[in-house]
Amino acid sequence: xxxxxxxxxxxxxxxxxxxxxxxxxxxxxxxxxxxxxxxxxxxxxxxxxxxxxxxxxxxxxxxxxxxxxxxxxxxxxxxxxxxxxxxxxxxxxxxxxxxxxxxxxxxxxxxxxxxxxxxxxxxxxxxxxxxxxxxxxxxxxxxxxxxxxxxxx
Numbered sequence: 001x002x003x004x005x006x007x008x009x010x011x012x013x014x015x016x017x018x019x020x021x022x023x024x025x026x027x028x029x030x031x032x033x034x035x036x037x038x039x040x041x042x043x044x045x046x047x048x049x050x051x052x053x054x055x056x057x058x059x060x061x062x063x064x065x066x067x068x069x070x071x072x073x074x075x076x077x078x079x080x081x082x083x084x085x086x087x088x089x090x091x092x093x094x095x096x097x098x099x100x101x102x103x104x105x106x107x108x109x110x111x112x113x114x115x116x117x118x119x120x121x122x123x124x125x126x127x128x129x130x131x132x133x134x135x136x137x138x139x140x141x142x143x144x145x146x147x148x149x150x151x152x153x
Contacts, residue, residue, distance in 0.1 A: 011072070013071070013080065014090060017090075027105075033055060037055075046118070049116040053112075053113040053126075054127070057106055057130040058130070061134050063085060064089075064102070065085075065137040067085065068081065086102075099138070107135070110130075113127045
């Protein structure tokens with residue numbers, strides 16, 4: 001019996017995205033962000049879609065690919081403190097349902113933003129750049145890779 005341990009996972013950070021209702025909450029959060037941006041009077045529809053896409057991808061990059069460690073005390077001898085949340089997700093197993101969902105969701109948002117901005121070149125470049133900044137770190141070939149030593153420690 002483990003006294004003082006509130007969870008049975010070695011690292012609860014690995015399973016949080018599979019928890020009940022998480023995907024629905026995520027989608028509703030993105031929808032609410034878009035509604036809030038649409039309610040600002042001086043934002044046009046294309047600007048609101050581009051901002052929704054860029055803010056979503058910026059948040060996804062920070063929380064999944066830049067921040068390392070776990071908020072939980074883990075008995076893994078400090079292995080989790082050197083990994084980003086994306087690398088910890090599903091214990092690093094590639095192509096799980098959660099990883100697919102968090103890879104496809106920015107792509108769908110990108111298609112929506114591109115459609116509603118009518119493929120305007122300025123919006124298209126912003127949306128494409130934003131999409132690439134969150135898709136490239138998700139590639140299996142970049143698991144654990146620190147380009148130019150950034151975010152190494």
